[in-house]
Amino acid sequence: MTTEISATLAQTHPYDLLAPDERDALAGKVGRRTMAAGDVIYAIGQPVTELCLILSGRIEITDQDGDLLSILGPRNSFGERGLMRDGIAPVTATATEPGEMLTIPADVFRALVAAHPRILRFFDRTRPASARRQDVTTMALSALMTRGPLTCAPETPLIEAARKMRELGVSCIIACEGQSVRGILTTGDITSRAVAEGLPPRTPVAQVMTPDPITLPPAALVADVLHKMVERGITHMPVVEGGRLVGILTQTDLTRFQATSSAALIHDIAAASDSAALARAARRIPDLLVQLVSAQNPHQVVTRLITDIGDAITRRLLALAEEKLGPPPVPYLWLACGSQGRQEQTGVSDQDNCLILDDAATPPDDEYFAALAGFVSDGLDEAGYFYCPGDMMATNIKWRQPLRVWKQYFRGWINRPDPEAQMLASVMFDLRPIGGAESLFPDLHAETLAAAAKNSIFVSHMISNSLKHHTPLGLFRGFATVRSGEHKNTIDLKHNGVVPVVDLGRIYALKGELTEANTRARLLAAIETGVVSTSGGRDLLDAYDMIADTRLAHQATQIKRGDPPDNFMAPADLSDFERSHLRDAFVVIKTMQNAAGSGRGYLN
Structure with missing residues (x-):
């Protein structure tokens, strides 16, 4: 039987990485058991005492509400999450048809991954980062x-x-x-x-x-x-x-x-005399992204530096607009929302912005601010930050209003959370000041967070709205890819990967009245303040890091090929290792979405 087990391991990743004598030794410690349809291998909260490798049959992985997370078949392993954390099952594993599986005792499994870093990397979803160049x-x-x-x-x-x-x-x-x-x-x-x-x-x-x-x-x-x-x-x-x-x-x-080249780029932006010079500087952003990703910087560093450049371009355009139009009639504040507001811009970004005017503004003053908004938005478009398809820009008079009107907007969205209000609130809760009188923002921000957190109906609607973005999970450890069109057989790493986590981070921020706008900062703050459970929050943070890093690596690869960057990646381009862990990351996100939807996504 040991010989048979060793032969099975030799044909199954990652055990095929072992030398023959090591594999034979492992086979001698591996058990074998049968399962009947309906057998619960382990349930949430129970100890996990072994890693299971399916030989035949099917296993369903479900969360606390019984929602299906995954269906596993032959040569799939399960149980590693519990073994590599605290030894407690985070999900339930149930056999849906008769079959057999190999079992590796917990102590044998832990010794195996401790002795073999490549096998550890396979099972450890967090994938410890390789040494990064010190910069x-x-x-x-x-x-x-x-x-x-x-x-x-x-x-x-x-x-x-x-x-x-x-x-x-x-x-x-x-x-x-x-x-x-x-x-x-x-x-x-x-x-x-x-x-x-x-x-x-x-x-x-x-x-x-x-x-x-x-x-x-x-x-x-x-x-x-x-x-x-x-x-x-x-x-x-x-x-x-x-x-x-x-x-x-x-x-x-x-x-x-x-x-760094990012600082040199900002130097040129600060000295730019017109929008054409700014556009020339912005054309160097793709090369900077490739450089930063190649240096193995984590996604939060890359997107921060890329966003800094967008901020600098915006502020230079505001200065050029004032030089052209003269001083503003009343104080104003230009704010970014969307990815720029969260400091998460990548190689693909449109513009989402608005203007808050001092309450002393009069209707005739809007002629000046309409011209300023047009100048800045046109300059951003010329620099590659394309006009927002939803017209969420300061050029739209709806998003160019005195402070008192903005307060009315937020009160209305919170008190009457219809679908449009939920959409607008989702965008506007990510506001970040870019240029102008920053004193116009803090009171609005604090009042809005407090009012939103106290309105459970509004928060519930926001949660429901956030769950509309689904992870691209298919059955049998595969991905649900785009079925037709230009992006056939790809997954959308933005809308089906990053955005669901952005939505969850925003919900946690509302629930806990957290002031952070950046998604990763929101997740960390939610963990630290107890808004989300430590284990769930850490899993979600790991999943977000993996997907965001994969997205940037995909864009960098496209740029190096001479193609325009996008968010659509073919799973076939990934190794078995990368596909396995990326899918695990999507499972974590789906689990946390289910928890939020059932009201369990917050406190321990």
């Missing part, structure tokens, strides 16, 4: 910033501040009240604003400093600093967490590192 621009500020920067009170005499800077050999001092940043004074400020103007030595720092400087949190990327420095012409970046100053990163700190 300073993708590091967090916390890794490079100078902690405990030099500070002073705003009323400190200029000469005392300058002496402190000289004593410590630093180029800036932060003016603080308590731990709150009020301004920054650099050696350049002292030269150009104090000495050159002949100010008295005891002039308060507050009169010379740059007030309310741009700051970033320690979790931001170094690339974020580079982009801000290049775009805004600044050389120092205070690092603030929870309203408290925790560090400083200066241009001098970065001189020993080469700026």
Whole structure:
């Protein structure tokens, strides 16, 4: 019997990776059992004591509500999720017809994967990332910033501040009240604003400093600093967490590192004199995407850097519009929604944007803002961010309104959640300020989140709406591919892979009043705050990472071939390993969708 089992293993992946003597040794430890139709191999919450390899028959995998997740046939294994987590079954496995299976005891299985990384990678859905090239621009500020920067009170005499800077050999001092940043004074400020103007030595720092400087949190990327420095012409970046100053990163700190091509691209964007120059810069984005993916950067880094470029193009167009049209009649705020709002842009993006105007705006003022919206949207289209097919743009007067109207919009969507309201809310809950008076947004954002979270009917409608995007799961570990047309035999990694997770992340954010707009950040916050169970949330995060990484790799491959990138990938282009794990990722998403739909998708 051992010889027969060894021969079966030799014809089954990943056991075919073993040397013959190792496979024979494993065969001697493998059991064999029969199953009858209706046998429950294990149920949710029960211990998983062995890995099962089907020889004949069929196994149905179902979730807590009895919804079918998968049908497994001969040469399919099951039980690895429980064995590689906490030893507890996350699903139910039931035989639907008589058959046989091989069983590998838990301790034997764990020893097997521990000794063979390639077999571990097959069974471990999370696929530990291979070593990535260390790139300073993708590091967090916390890794490079100078902690405990030099500070002073705003009323400190200029000469005392300058002496402190000289004593410590630093180029800036932060003016603080308590731990709150009020301004920054650099050696350049002292030269150009104090000495050159002949100010008295005891002039308060507050009169010379740059007030309310741009700051970033320690979790931001170094690339974020580079982009801000290049775009805004600044050389120092205070690092603030929870309203408290925790560090400083200066241009001098970065001189020993080469700026990435994304920073160089933003430099050209900031200097662009017209929309044609911006379009030329944007044409370099596909090459940047290939470079970032080739360097094995995770999807959240790639999409952040790509989105930074879209943000910079938008802000430059706003500046060019004001140069052409003159100063705005009232303060305004340009916001992005959709993938740009979530900082998740890839090589394929249209534009979704809107304008919030100060409540002092009058009807005649709309002539100016209509012209501004047209200039910016036309420039974005020229740069490759195509017009939104649904007209979700600031060029549509509906999405170019005073703050009070926007508040009415959100109240109406929340109180009367019809299908159109659900669709609009799904887009608009991903808003992120890009340029203009950011003070117009925080109150709207906070009030909307609070009102939405308290309205259980609205949240229920949003959940129902989110479940309309189905994962591409077929039977017998296959994929439900597009059946006809231009994309026949492919799966849509965006609408059937990424979007379902985006929808779930948005639901968690509403339920927990989480302020994050980025999907991955929403999932992490939902796990940390208990909005979603730790095990379910971690599984969903792993699944999202796998699908999003696969999507970017697919687009990078298309670009390298000279083809325009899209979201339609043929499963046949993947290896057995990749297909198996990608399908597992879709199973996780479907499981979490079912949990959300049944009301179990939140607290433990």
